[in-house]
Amino acid sequence: MTDEISQSVALSWHRLQTVKYVNVASLAILVFDYTLTFDLEVSLLWPSRFSTSKALFFLARYTPFFDVPVGLYFVLGMDIPLPECYKLNMAATVMSVFGIAIGEAILVLRTYALSEQRRRVLLVFGTIYGAAVVASVVLISIFLTSMVYGPPLYPLIPGCNETGGDFILVGVCFILVLVNETALMIYTIHLGWRKYRYFPNPFVVTLYRDGIIYFVFLFLGSAANFAILLGGEGELQELLNTFLRVMHSVLSTRVLLNLRDVERRRRNREHDGVELSVEQTVTGTRMDFANSWPSASRTQEGDE
Numbered sequence: 001m002t003d004e005i006s007q008s009v010a011l012s013w014h015r016l017q018t019v020k021y022v023n024v025a026s027l028a029i030l031v032f033d034y035t036l037t038f039d040l041e042v043s044l045l046w047p048s049r050f051s052t053s054k055a056l057f058f059l060a061r062y063t064p065f066f067d068v069p070v071g072l073y074f075v076l077g078m079d080i081p082l083p084e085c086y087k088l089n090m091a092a093t094v095m096s097v098f099g100i101a102i103g104e105a106i107l108v109l110r111t112y113a114l115s116e117q118r119r120r121v122l123l124v125f126g127t128i129y130g131a132a133v134v135a136s137v138v139l140i141s142i143f144l145t146s147m148v149y150g151p152p153l154y155p156l157i158p159g160c161n162e163t164g165g166d167f168i169l170v171g172v173c174f175i176l177v178l179v180n181e182t183a184l185m186i187y188t189i190h191l192g193w194r195k196y197r198y199f200p201n202p203f204v205v206t207l208y209r210d211g212i213i214y215f216v217f218l219f220l221g222s223a224a225n226f227a228i229l230l231g232g233e234g235e236l237q238e239l240l241n242t243f244l245r246v247m248h249s250v251l252s253t254r255v256l257l258n259l260r261d262v263e264r265r266r267r268n269r270e271h272d273g274v275e276l277s278v279e280q281t282v283t284g285t286r287m288d289f290a291n292s293w294p295s296a297s298r299t300q301e302g303d304e
Contacts, residue, residue: 012153015235020075020159022239026246027068033250034061037257044260053109057256060102064249067095071242075159085149085160096245097140097173101133103252104180110211110255111184114191114204121187128183132176143169167237171229174222174244185215206262210255218247 041061045054071092074085108125115121148164188211192204225240 012235013157016075016157016159019236019239023068023072023075023242026243027072029243029250030064030068030246033254037254040257040261044257044264048260053106053256056102056106056109057253060099060106060249061253063095063099063102064246067092067099068242068246070095071238075238077160078158080160082149082151082160086144086147088160089147090144093140093144096241097136099245100177100248101136103248104129104132104177106252106255107181107184107211107214111188114188125180125184125187128180132180136173136176139169139173142166162237165237167229170237170241171226174225178219178222181215181218185211202262202266206258210251210258214251214255217251218244221247 045057048054070088074080074088074092080088108122108129111125112118112122143166146164146166146169147162150161150163152158152161188208192208221240221244225244228236228239
């Protein structure tokens, strides 16, 4: 009996260590990407006038620096009182949901830009996005109230010990994210095939490249996270949550940085006297999303 308990504790300890390593690696990815792209942020975002895309960028960029450390303390802190465990988890979870919602909003606006700012597109995908956000808020609220914490399994094991909770609700939230991203990607591919396949425009190529990378990576990550949550292994329930939170931030902010970088290089070519052909111009898409989103004067009603 004693051997079985020892093996159970050892298994739990190894699983918790894996979660901690992934969380620490996630923070390292966040900081590393920040150092790689900070010069682009300073040159492309700081001098520009305020816009919706700029506000979304800074929210997506900097909110992880609050909730990711909170999440790390949740799994690494020693002798955390049980009431504090609930507060820490609530703060980290709420901010994580907020940050992922910001990243999804950037994808919606990206799709709106590709459609040449058709209000019908914004209405449809804005409705899907809004419904997913509302449903996620409700599910996360239920999840947080279901959480139960207990004393550590072993005195040397740090972090809060989650002894119960409807973790599958978190997985459902990631499924809602997948539904939103899948709808956006299907429309993006359809639009690209119908309108842009004959136009070698670097701005549009960047939109599609970043969008596809974003979709494929997060689709696989969210599917893996849902499988882990469905498996019900208690110590591994938090394995990929922080990682996916960080990647939503990293990928969504890179979407905007890459677009503004493409636009800057286009302007430099024009300044140097390099003319762009008609095939290299997409009216109503480049400037509004890359620089001053949105421009009401360019908004088009309905689809052609």
